[in-house]
Amino acid sequence: MSQLHDDPQSLGGMLSDPEFAAMLREPAAYYPLAVILPLTVGLMAPFVAEAVRDRAEWRPVGRFDEKPAPKPNVFRRIRATYAAGGLREVYAGTAYFAAGVILVLATSAGAFLTLPLAFLPPILALAGVAAIPLSVGHMRVIVRGREVKWWETYTLPGVFAATLLTMASVVGLYAAEILLIIRVDEEAYLPAAGYGALLILSALPLYALGMASTRLSVDAEATGRPAQLPPYKGLVDCMRRIIAEEGGARLGVLGRLWAWLQK
Helix, strand or coil: CCCHHHCCCCHHHHHHCHHHHHHHHCHHHHHHHHHHHHHHHHHHHHHHHHHHHHHHCCCCCCCCCCCCCCCCCHHHHHHHHHHHHHHHHHCCCHHHHHHHHHHHHHHHHHHHHHCCHHHHHHHHHHHHHHCHHHHHHHHHHHHCCCCCCHHHHHHCCCHHHHHHHHHHHHHHHHHHHHHHHCCECCECCCCHHHHHHHHHHHHCCHHHHHHHHHHHHCCCHHHCCCCCCCCCCCHHHHHHHHHHHHCHHHHHHHHHHHHHHCC
């Protein structure tokens, strides 16, 4: 098998081409990002904020309360948020969100363009850990939770573990995409089913981790849980209690699978 950079049609071959590498070093190559990134963040921010509000809301079922009525779709929720608080409420926490996105994208892009691919997973993990204060701040602004110092965000139970597992899932998604894009001669790293399995296994825990990370990041009182319920002790405790108190569906496919295995 030849080396990755021997194939001029592969991504590695393009990056090793002197003209292409010189183009990437030109500031003008990144001018479109000055327009695309703010537009993307501006479009995503209201949806991300509604996702945080939805995940932070405690929805008891079974012995805790009757099953709550279904919520309206996200577009109606954004409209209701705008009616209640205007654009300031719709874009609550956007500064934190934008800073986190820029931090992770800039770090991963810099590592991808300057370092071997083997360095990408630990660099992404470090970027995710560095962005924890921004992520916690973003969520707490949205739910009006208690402010915490940036160094205190690293001591919140389960948040560090949830971040590392989330970044591991993201790395798995990146790996599947990169292995599909990059060609090394006519041979493949994995059979076709292997790429699909890698994508599924990487994406499966993301929703559950996002739910748990939100619950662990915001104040207990911001989730609407009764005061007599103790705070979450960590990531596993959070997931177990969400399934017990709100049903496995609250954690998506992984939660349904977990609840089924516990029967």
